[in-house]
Amino acid sequence: MKRILVIATGGTIASSDEGNGLTPHYDVTELLSFIPQVKNKCSVTGKMIMNIDSSNMTPSCWLEIAKAIEANYEEYDGFVITHGTDTMAYSSAALTYMLQGLNKPVILTGSQYSIEERCTDAMQNFNDAIMFAIEEIAGVFIVFDGKLICGTRAMKVKTKSYDAFESVNFPYIAEIKHDRITYNKYILRYFKPGFDKFNLRDKVCENVAIVKLFPGIDPELFSFIQSCYRGVIVESFGIGGIPFESKDIISKVGKMTDANMAVVVTTQCLEEGIDLGIYEVGKKLPANKIIYASDINTEALVAKLMCALGMSEDISEVKKFIETPIMFDINTDC
Numbered sequence: 132m133k134r135i136l137v138i139a140t141g142g143t144i145a146s147s148d149e150g151n152g153l154t155p156h157y158d159v160t161e162l163l164s165f166i167p168q169v170k171n172k173c174s175v176t177g178k179m180i181m182n183i184d185s186s187n188m189t190p191s192c193w194l195e196i197a198k199a200i201e202a203n204y205e206e207y208d209g210f211v212i213t214h215g216t217d218t219m220a221y222s223s224a225a226l227t228y229m230l231q232g233l234n235k236p237v238i239l240t241g242s243q244y245s246i247e248e249r250c251t252d253a254m255q256n257f258n259d260a261i262m263f264a265i266e267e268i269a270g271v272f273i274v275f276d277g278k279l280i281c282g283t284r285a286m287k288v289k290t291k292s293y294d295a296f297e298s299v300n301f302p303y304i305a306e307i308k309h310d311r312i313t314y315n316k317y318i319l320r321y322f323k324p325g326f327d328k329f330n331l332r333d334k335v336c337e338n339v340a341i342v343k344l345f346p347g348i349d350p351e352l353f354s355f356i357q358s359c360y361r362g363v364i365v366e367s368f369g370i371g372g373i374p375f376e377s378k379d380i381i382s383k384v385g386k387m388t389d390a391n392m393a394v395v396v397t398t399q400c401l402e403e404g405i406d407l408g409i410y411e412v413g414k415k416l417p418a419n420k421i422i423y424a425s426d427i428n429t430e431a432l433v434a435k436l437m438c439a440l441g442m443s444e445d446i447s448e449v450k451k452f453i454e455t456p457i458m459f460d461i462n463t464d465c
Contacts, residue, residue, distance in 0.1 A: 140181050141181060156182075204235070211240065225438070227283050263312070286430060339363065339393075341363070348380070362394070371396060420446075
């Protein structure tokens, strides 16, 4: 019988309303009591390392979760992390980049409604997550509404509905219904165990910013960012448009790269990524210095940039790390 460690961090799944709105309340033992049937399928142990609303999640919390997995890695066959939905996609991406050489599944899940509510999706998501944690897969994933999503491709797109998460620019890896799992056989090979050694990447730089462009944005904002941050993610228009006329952002981007800042260019569009070689508003960027986000979503970019800057102060190394796809953020036409 496989051994699964459930790491509780709080979130809606563990919340109760005692008069001041939903607040994390239930501990991991109480959460497990809601799904007693899993004891017939695996040996489950619970560990609560924090009990917070995921709006309060920070990179320091990511590291605490990662260290809990590292400390228990040899003792368990899989891990389930109960987590709030609002920042779950950031955490799943961060753990993907922190937990190197995983040969076991690390599954994040949560719910749109508290586990005590009548209409809750908590028990189903929790049960499904444990079912995937006993599978022969490797990597970090989100399990939600019966879908298994790659940890660097998840995005929360709905605030109330059960199907809150989508897999962006990447297929769902599997679906589960009534404990029966159906895999996408074309991409399953990317998520099989096969690494030689597990290790923890524990250096993270939080000194990054995100700027979403809008018509009329003041270019001086970028001067402020240059004075305060080591890296910035620029959410451009469309396929990579950045203004250069009356509101000249492109020259500001050039100054930031000249100042040895990490400047990542992505798109505000949900799907299909950027291509800076099509329009003049993209071609004017300093191509050899900016970092191309390809089709990686912003949540994953935040985590990847923080990890890259934590590893190196050499911007060429940061650029190489972000632009080089790893197994779990590869682009696939499947």
